[in-house]
Amino acid sequence: MPMFKYVFGPVPSRRLGRSLGVNVVPLKYCNFNCIYCQLGRTKHVINDLRMFYPPEDIIRELEIAVRTRDYDYLTFIGDGEPTLYAGLGKLIQWARDNQDKPLAILTNGAKLIDENVRAWLSELDVVKVSTDAGSERTFRLINRPHREITFDKFIEGIEKFREVFSGQIWTEVMLVHGVNDNEDEIKRIGDALSRYRPDRVYMMVPTRPPAEPWVKPPTSDVLMNLAKVLSRYVNSDRIFIIDYIERGEFHIDRNDPVNSLLSILKIQPMTVEQVMDVIRRNNLDMDILDKIRSLTKEVTFNGIKYLVYSGE
Known part of the structure; x- marks a missing residue:
């Protein structure tokens, strides 16, 4: 079996089952620098589209992977923000034409203000965006976006996408103790969600080592109370609380x-x-x-030991 550079998994996903991943952005090229990011601090804060890799190279791997691997979703993702990849539209179209599993992307949603990006993503089945804040102040505190991105423009882009998208929009709300885990901020987040009407809302807490060592999850009691507040804005049957680590089998190449x-x-x-x-x-x-330990660093978070990739 050939060694893949861009395609990985399938890996167990809390939302997508067995997810066959397509990594389209190099490590830490992103338009956010989230305090909770499991990949560490963003080293290259950019907001322009770039052709990081030749699309043909990724498609060659996909041609093999979709025939040889058992998966539930084909998911576009990145070591940074996947919608910064200029070849994304071509990959999505190939996947739509050449395999029959549903297509998803894990994005922060900030590039949906771009009409071309909205057109690319409209071919997908599931678009997962993030809404961790309900105000400009908290947005800058928790997501630390590129200077061109304002909170109003961020939400406006998702609103415009909702108007043209017939698939499902899933939203992650990552809650950080002392930052956005208060009732006032959740009400503001609820107002923002009301503007683009997500099909699902995942209330998350950091479960892996975050970019900033001071980041901590809220308590379970706080999380449950905030879910009740959010249910005033989103039907409770669309709200899911995820405060655990994925379980399931990771697929690797034994060779x-x-x-x-x-x-x-x-x-x-x-x-x-x-x-x-x-x-x-x-x-x-x-x-x-x-060998893996020699290429990673060991970090303890919430009493659990993790191996964290630290290379380029």
């Missing part, structure tokens, strides 16, 4: 387990136990764990 694991770790930290489980299930030598 190249180290690089396969690194391709996942570039997107999300894994617990030491998760990495050990992958090694055991594939009947691999436990020495692989030592």
Whole structure:
């Protein structure tokens, strides 16, 4: 089986089941610099579209992956913000024409103010956006966006997309203790959500090591109370609380387990136990764990040990 550079998984997803990922942006090229980001601080804060990789190279991998891997969703994602990739529209169209599983993207939503990006994403089945704030002040505090991006323009872009999109918009609201986990801010977030009417709202808390070490999740009691407040703006049957780590099997290439694991770790930290489980299930030598440890750093968050990719 060939080694892939852009396609990884499938990996277990809290929202998408077995998600076959397509990584279209290099590490930490993003238009946000979120305080809770599991990939660390953004090193390249940009807001212009760039052709990071030749689309043909990604399509060559996809041609193999969609025939040989069992997945529920084909998901566009990035080591940064995927809608900054200028070749995204071409990839989405290829995926629509050449495989029959639903298509998703995990995006912060800030580039939906761009008409071309809205047109690309309108071909998808699920578009996951983020709304962690309901005001300019909190938006800048928690998401730390590129200077060109204002909160009003951010929400306006998602509103315009809602008008043309026939698929599902799912929203993540990441709650951070002492930043946006108060009733007033949740009411403002509710007002923002009312403007674009998401089909689902996932109330999240940081479960992996965040970019800023002081970031902590709110307590379970606070989370439940805030969900009740948000239900005044969004039907309660559309609100889902996620405060746990994904469970499930990670797919790797047994012929190249180290690089396969690194391709996942570039997107999300894994617990030491998760990495050990992958090694055991594939009947691999436990020495692989030592190799992975030499290429990552170990971080403890909420009492759990994670391996975090720290390369370029």
